[in-house]
Amino acid sequence: MAATAAVLAGCGNSPDSGQAPAAEGGVQLVAEGKLTTCTHLPYEPFQFNEGGTIVGFDVEIVDLVATKLGVTQEIIDTPFEGIQSGEDLNIGKCDVAAAAMTINEVRQQNFDFSEPYFDATQALLVRADAGITSAEQLAGKRVGVQNSTTGQEWAQSNLPNSELVVYEDLGLLTTAAQTSQVDAAINDNGPLLDFAKKNPEMAVTAEFDTDEQYGIGVRKGNTAMLQAVNEALTAARSDGTYDRIYEKWFGKAPGA
The missing domain is CATH 3.40.190.10 (Periplasmic binding protein-like II)
Incomplete structure (x- = not known):
């Protein structure tokens, strides 16, 4: 390399x-x-x-x-x-x-x-004990998204009854979910699965098929x-x- x-x-x-x-x-x-x-x-x-x-x-x-x-x-x-x-x-x-x-x-x-x-899709990151496993359960919840991303676009289109909280980078977004500043985070599945693997108190409980490619x-x-x-x-x-x-x-x- x-x-x-x-x-x-x-x-x-x-x-x-x-x-x-x-x-x-x-x-x-x-x-x-x-x-x-x-x-x-x-x-x-x-x-x-x-x-x-x-x-x-x-x-x-x-x-x-x-x-x-x-x-x-x-x-x-x-x-x-x-x-x-x-x-x-x-x-x-x-x-x-x-x-x-x-x-x-x-x-x-x-x-x-x-x-x-690379093939990707959107995913839902929550605390493992949150009991949130679907987009429907995000109604009335605070949901973190990353600015200018397709995850933000997906949330704007599919979560009309959620309060979207925008973060400038992935680190801020995942920390917000981990520390319960938001109830959930939406972002690409790759980084969220990686974060959940390294932080067992967190879990990716749903993926939304968006047919994305990098x-x-x-x-x-x-x-x-x-x-x-x-x-x-x-x-x-x-x-x-x-x-x-x-x-x-x-x-x-x-x-x-």
Whole structure:
């Protein structure tokens, strides 16, 4: 895997500045020798800080792209709104956006997505003794959601009689559910199942089939980068690398 560096914030070159030489395959990068990734922390197990290093499933997937380009990955932690709006890509803050991000029509208007690399759905996280196992039981309850996510959108559409409390990141959301600041939390199943596994007083008691798939974002029209990402994903699925990374972070093979 390519070595991964983490930075707290940053601004890259503008997409047309030409300040950084092209990587292998003629892919233009915002910083020489680096594939700069915008993400939003924490979102365990996809991307999170462990001992001062950013690790996770998404990190290792993008490392495959960096290796293909002959560079190392550098990660920028930035607000999710700037990622999903496409602004971070448009101003050259990063080359790609990888933040466990669901492919949808609104985001596709803002930037281009890679081929899907992960299947997801929405889930319900509650304290294990809460007795809440369905969306219907959330009427009149305080339900936590993460800002600008598909979980927030799902809750707005499906929980008209609940009080939605919006949090800026996953860590704040799960802590709110754990400490009973809210009665329940709605978010993608991957991180909520991971949180419940590590915190036995919590449980995921329902999943809502939303047929979501994650994709890696690139600036609109950046066809060379999009091709490099897709080729890396295809190769990883073909040679078993994808399955090994998946099992490392989720404890089971894809589809199991």
